[in-house]
Amino acid sequence: MSFRRFIFKRIMFLIPTFIGVTAAIFIVMNVVGNPIAILLQRGHSAYGGYLYPEQFERMKQLYGLDKPVWERYFIWLFNILHGEFGFSFFQGRDVLGIILDYLPFTLELQVLALIETLMIAIPMGVYAALNQYSKVDFGFLFLVLLGASLPFFWFALLLLILFSGYLGWLPSFGAFSLDNYLFGNVVLDHLWHLILPVNVMCFVSLAYVMRVIRENMLEIIKEDYIIALKALGLKNRVIIFKHALRAAILPIVAQLGPILGSLVIGSSVVETIFGWPGIGFLFVKSLLNMDFPVSMGIIVIYSIIVLAGNLISDVLHAIIDRRVTLE
Amino acid sequence: MRFSLFSKKEKRQKGLGRWELAWLRFKENKFALTGCFLVGIQCFFAIFAPIITPYSLDSEWYTQGLINVPPSLEHPFGIDKLGRDVFTWTIYGARTALYVGLLSTAITFAIALLVGLVSGYLGGLVDEILMRFTDALMIFPSYLFILLLIKILGELAYGFSITFIAILIGLFGWPGDARIVRGQVKMLKGMDFVEGCIALGVSQTRIIFKHILPGVIPILVVSNMTGIGWRIMEVASITFLGFGDPTICDWGAMMNLGRDVLISAWWQTVFPGFFLFLTVLGFNMIADGLADALNPRLVR
Numbered sequence: 001m002s003f004r005r006f007i008f009k010r011i012m013f014l015i016p017t018f019i020g021v022t023a024a025i026f027i028v029m030n031v032v033g034n035p036i037a038i039l040l041q042r043g044h045s046a047y048g049g050y051l052y053p054e055q056f057e058r059m060k061q062l063y064g065l066d067k068p069v070w071e072r073y074f075i076w077l078f079n080i081l082h083g084e085f086g087f088s089f090f091q092g093r094d095v096l097g098i099i100l101d102y103l104p105f106t107l108e109l110q111v112l113a114l115i116e117t118l119m120i121a122i123p124m125g126v127y128a129a130l131n132q133y134s135k136v137d138f139g140f141l142f143l144v145l146l147g148a149s150l151p152f153f154w155f156a157l158l159l160l161i162l163f164s165g166y167l168g169w170l171p172s173f174g175a176f177s178l179d180n181y182l183f184g185n186v187v188l189d190h191l192w193h194l195i196l197p198v199n200v201m202c203f204v205s206l207a208y209v210m211r212v213i214r215e216n217m218l219e220i221i222k223e224d225y226i227i228a229l230k231a232l233g234l235k236n237r238v239i240i241f242k243h244a245l246r247a248a249i250l251p252i253v254a255q256l257g258p259i260l261g262s263l264v265i266g267s268s269v270v271e272t273i274f275g276w277p278g279i280g281f282l283f284v285k286s287l288l289n290m291d292f293p294v295s296m297g298i299i300v301i302y303s304i305i306v307l308a309g310n311l312i313s314d315v316l317h318a319i320i321d322r323r324v325t326l327e
Numbered sequence: 328m329r330f331s332l333f334s335k336k337e338k339r340q341k342g343l344g345r346w347e348l349a350w351l352r353f354k355e356n357k358f359a360l361t362g363c364f365l366v367g368i369q370c371f372f373a374i375f376a377p378i379i380t381p382y383s384l385d386s387e388w389y390t391q392g393l394i395n396v397p398p399s400l401e402h403p404f405g406i407d408k409l410g411r412d413v414f415t416w417t418i419y420g421a422r423t424a425l426y427v428g429l430l431s432t433a434i435t436f437a438i439a440l441l442v443g444l445v446s447g448y449l450g451g452l453v454d455e456i457l458m459r460f461t462d463a464l465m466i467f468p469s470y471l472f473i474l475l476l477i478k479i480l481g482e483l484a485y486g487f488s489i490t491f492i493a494i495l496i497g498l499f500g501w502p503g504d505a506r507i508v509r510g511q512v513k514m515l516k517g518m519d520f521v522e523g524c525i526a527l528g529v530s531q532t533r534i535i536f537k538h539i540l541p542g543v544i545p546i547l548v549v550s551n552m553t554g555i556g557w558r559i560m561e562v563a564s565i566t567f568l569g570f571g572d573p574t575i576c577d578w579g580a581m582m583n584l585g586r587d588v589l590i591s592a593w594w595q596t597v598f599p600g601f602f603l604f605l606t607v608l609g610f611n612m613i614a615d616g617l618a619d620a621l622n623p624r625l626v627r
Contacts, residue, residue: 017463024467028476145615148553149608151560153567154600157582157589161597165590268471269564273586283471284568287478295475302468310466 085297106278113201125213147207204266256313359616365609372421405594419576434497443508469499556610
């Protein structure tokens, strides 16, 4: 299979997936539960409690709910593809505009956390693999086990209690101070607010990445070509950093997509804990407020990000390792 | 014990099955036994909660309007902001956690086994379709979707039952395991002994149940043992976000309540979270031990 065909095949896989995701969200919103009906049943404040039947019908007409479900789905999908996600029940603003306000904060958090994860996990994983069954290795495995078992939201709360409660070193909420920036500098203040969320976010996927790198490294240093390089008399340092490391990091590139997916869980919980104004926080808030257009919009945007992440990781993987395209 | 294939004791025993050998290795692994101990304690708490705890579940009447009281001899874990004894609620929480973990894992186990077996054994178009679906579900933002479902169905039915959350987690949690099962089935199907069976005219059912299934189950058991812990944590994170039933003793919901008074009354969040940690740790340690015991050649 040529490189182009491989990419084409991946894209051909992503399109039905995207349609499936949107269909699933739409079915849940409109067949299982009609958002207007839910709001009206609860006497939603924005609509002043209960309505007369005529008013209810008028409302349905206004939101286009009198059309058949499949027709509404295609209208919705068409609108989404044109960047129209509807209006928030609460803020009365365009959903896409709201999401775009929050999105940069999430991306900033995720990217920084991912970089930190790789910077910690790669050296530690490689070192542990090169010293297999040493004390360092067992300590490393113990850390991995601890990292996989420690509930990350509990860990976040412990850090909050310690660092912002008792020591008072770090802020507990938001992305900026309300008044009095740290040292009077916005950037420094922002970085100061980033410390706790980024570290917790990094912690979410750290154990998994560390284990994968160690296992890859263990397998690779037993490969024939590494032994051949040793026999040729190359320096250990060169073999490890130039040849083995590249092969060990490769599977991580292939798994960036799934890792991104696991960060979705992390982001909604971590952002809620730290009041970080990202879309995870916005999602939880919109659901608790029953602001469904915003929730739907966020799931769609998240799917697009994850799908794009998967595509990018596939392409990168194929560029680094052409064997992938042969399957 | 981790490095030798078989210990001296094992070499003396002959004609033991896979699971018996695994048990011999497992019970010599102190690490795994510690995991069993941790999980065992939680089971003990879950079963004997009414005997262990000094107060009944609705202990508001007993604490007489006291709220946010720090730990003392009378209330070892303190009193929370609703006037409930935290120790009592934490112990009862073990019931919810184990129930949720076992229920959701039973669902993933069944679906993963079925999908993996069918896909790997039949191959062809069925395999293609099932694996595309599995891949799609793997990158589906199911966590957010589950939250949406819980909110909408909860509002419609006026209730957020923990069983419902566990079932949803189970229904969306199987793709990874299904892939593992499929790979293993495919590998076993291509091996000489299965081809020999086919040549001898052994029936399909017999090949599947007698020759392929025994090679698949150990891997699935190990991955689902980690899965129990992970899913308990996932459900707790959902209730922690405030999507659960606040009247049920659940560690996540307790921690959610305690968030408002996180720093002044830390005992409401720290103790339930610590129990959650011990439970997940226990299941992970058992899983590691099982992986060593069932597949000693594995490089770990």
